[in-house]
Amino acid sequence: MNDDRLSQVFSALADPTRRDIVARLAVSDATVNQLAEPYAVTVQAVSKHLKVLEDAGLVSRTRDAQRRPCHLEAEVFDLMTAWIERYRRQAEERFERLDALLDEMAAEEEDRPKSSRGRAS
């Protein structure tokens, strides 16, 4: 029972085979056997991968006779991008504040040129 949805999604995409499957499903829906065909693993292994993707909400499946066509649910990506963008922005803002602080300190230093190292004008 993986903690939250976000953990499930990140964890699901941490596997290259699963990312590959997502990439293929972005092109078109496909059945389990179609998805398994390019890989050197058994269809059971791919079935497990699909279950992980389905549990993470990245893939949905319908029924068509004995086939189970897989469909990419791209909206789940938003969850990740929201998380990522939040902290990226936060880090960037902090960086800008630090930058401003350094500018400020440099300006102060210019007002008081007496400190240890003589500054030529």
Next chain:
Amino acid sequence: MNDDRLSQVFSALADPTRRDIVARLAVSDATVNQLAEPYAVTVQAVSKHLKVLEDAGLVSRTRDAQRRPCHLEAEVFDLMTAWIERYRRQAEERFERLDALLDEMAAEEEDRPKSSRGRAS
């Protein structure tokens, strides 16, 4: 390679504790002990988490006496957003094409209201 890096980053962020650490580092740099303080785990466990984040390129560390301040490297996020956006866009485009196709079929149907099984020519 780059593919491996992507796996590392997704995998690193699949853990809630590690995402939490990233969130804290987005606010300010911090030492291992400072980062470990809020959690119910040992400092060694947090040290391991930081190693994972560092290997993924999400965190860098400098040296300050016996301390090892951790710093968030937010650029690595770009790797993920690039991957995500690529397939999201692809899936959306496909959806739009499907939409257009359905519109087209509906229009054809309107031209020929008999259709279905009674194929009168």
Next chain:
DNA sequence: AGCTTATTCAACCAATCGGTTGACAACCAG
């Protein structure tokens, strides 16, 4: 020199993961 603080290394453990094989269910087609 010793003591304290900050961090990592090493070994171990239980749980999970990605993979396998083998059996089985569900569904067409003859």
Next chain:
DNA sequence: CTGGTTGTCAACCGATTGGTTGAATAAGCT
């Protein structure tokens, strides 16, 4: 009904993971 497809379930295996404890390293403080 008998096969042939398509897919999942169950049990197992080796590797990895997240956690532990205990010892080791590294640097500052007397």
